[in-house]
Amino acid sequence: MDTGRTKELFAVSILFRLTGAVFTVALTGCALQGNGMADYYKRKAAERQVQNQAMATRVQARPLPLDTTIKLGKTLLLTIDLPAEGTEPATQARLFASCDSSKVSMDYRSGKDWSDPYVLPEDPARNMPRQMCQAVRDSAWKQLPGDSEDVVLLDPGTLGMENSRRSIWAGIDYGRTRVDESEGESYDSQFERVEFDCSTRQASTRLVYRIGDKGLLPPPLQPLDSALDKEQRARLIGTVCAEPANLAQLTTLVIRKKLPPNLLTPELPAPLLAQLSALPQGRPAHTLSHLQFTYNAASPLVPSAVVYDRPMDVYLQPGPAHGIWREQATGVLGNERVTLRWRGLIELAATSRTQLAGKTDQRSLLTRIDLEGDWQNVKPGSAIAYSKNFTESTGKPFVQKFECSVGESLPATQTVASLQGMARKVTCATNSALKTSNVYLYLEAYDLFVETTDSSTLMVQVNTLRAAE
Incomplete structure (x- = not known):
């Protein structure tokens, strides 16, 4: 489990996601410059067309199992089991149609994967949508x-x-x-x-x-x-x-907003938990379980890689010790993640959806948090700091220090009407290679730091808090 450079690595993965489409287009253009590659793609397209037509012939030769037609939204869906035929193995095909169209598209299993959608020739397939529609005429979940x-x-x-x-x-x-x-x-x-x-x-x-x-x-x-x-x-x-x-x-059926999946909670070593439990904390009078944001993100390295007004949800639960929050974020640029954070500010450990099978990526181990300043009161206008102490996999220790400044107090209701108490803007920065700087909204009544800006030489993400429960 990487608890040292997790944030920098995560920023790199986000950069790749932001710029992936740009790189893909560029590489595709280079590949197609050669006549040999162009001929290759033409040949593959012709082979797919022949395969699609052969599969369509197999499908149209069989009776439709109309009693299994299902309607999902406006789309009619039907799955057909196709027995082995000559040298062709048994497989499945799926038909997609709608009640207000004469067109039917199809995909089918090809080995372990599914083919791209293929529109059936309209002449022999024109009656399929009508037959499928009659099978679910009064459909309503x-x-x-x-x-x-x-x-x-x-x-x-x-x-x-x-x-x-x-x-x-x-x-x-x-x-x-x-x-x-x-x-x-x-x-x-x-x-x-x-x-x-x-x-x-x-x-x-x-x-x-x-x-x-x-x-x-x-x-x-x-x-x-x-x-x-x-x-x-x-x-x-x-x-x-x-x-x-x-x-x-x-x-x-009532459409509901879904809770996030149950992802693994990262583990913290017992000595670190004991040290964290002894750190000063605020005096929370309330608690939060769900934060809703919209965010914008951009890469200073690739100006065209920008996203606007994306929704993001953060679900909060008590962590393994007092003052530690379990935060699960959905809608983020990278993989869905679960992080353990001290007071919502200091990331202690993280796991992502790709680690469901228990895989870890251990490069360094967080061993200690050191604080400077009055962290119990987080006073307006004060300067505070914290240091994260790590041990690399080679045994070499290193320290990452963040210096923070605390802004003036304002009613938290000016941010979100349902919030209680006072709020303060807190800015923390470190002189790492990526020049990382983070802005938080400290919610005094909850003793919670909510990240509103994450900035580095790779990316800038600005989060706007929209709702809190």
Whole structure:
């Protein structure tokens, strides 16, 4: 775990993310200057076209499993299992359409990956959208009553009935974003085509989709399991096997803001925790759990690499010792991160979503924090300082010192109406190679430093606090 130069390394990763599109365009232009590369890309495009047409022929030769059509927003989605044919292996294809269009796009599994979308020729495919639309004509997602942060859903418009057997699209709208560790993708909803035998009160899942903030996730090689637990499955059986007219009385799905995924909390050595617990602290009378920001970011090295008004959320929890906060940020430029901070100011350790599998990147170890000045009162107009003491992996010690100045007091309500007490601007700078400078809003009633500006020779990010809970 890198607790020494984490911030500088993170700044480098953000710079790459800010400028990645610029570099990609430049490299692509260089590659295409050679006629050999241009011919290569033309040949690959022609091969893909032949493969797409062959797959379209296989799809159009099979009956559509219309009973598994699902409607997500305005998009109709249908998955077709294709058996092996000649030298072609068994695979899957997905059809995408809408009720107000005659066009159908398709993608399909090609080895371990999925192809790019391909628009089917309109003449043989013109009836597909109409057929798919009729299968979900009255589609409208409803939610079952319950007291969990995860909500059980179903779509009455997809109900199929045959004697005691029924089927429907159901699923779970998670209150907290989840991460598929095998794929590294985040998702917040899972939809399942569930089949029921109402005479035996049994249910089985036929098909599964996962949805994230970027849309539909590609299905993995291995079929996904049902996300419904025993209690959720029992409630679903009771609802679907009852009088169908009752489904219309259910509450329409309410779109919610999702909590962040559960990421690993970084660990601190016991001696460091003991030393931190003895440091002076303020006298908090209130606490905070959630901060909402918008931010702008730019790179002084690449003026064209700029982002504006991006949303960012920071979720706060008590850390492993008094005065330490666990902060989880979502919407940031780099990977989603969890940091432990002393009073919200001094970063002690961090993990990111890429470390879900327990991987660490240990270059240095934070061993001690030293303070100068009155950190218990953080008085307006005062000068304070802190030093972070590290040991490199080679055993060599080094110190990183920050000198801070405290501005005048103002009511915290001038920043966000829900905040209590007084606030002060605190600016901290260090003479590192990156010339790092940070500006914080110190919220006295919470004894919390909230970062509003992070500036270095690589990047400048300005955060505007919009709401606090």
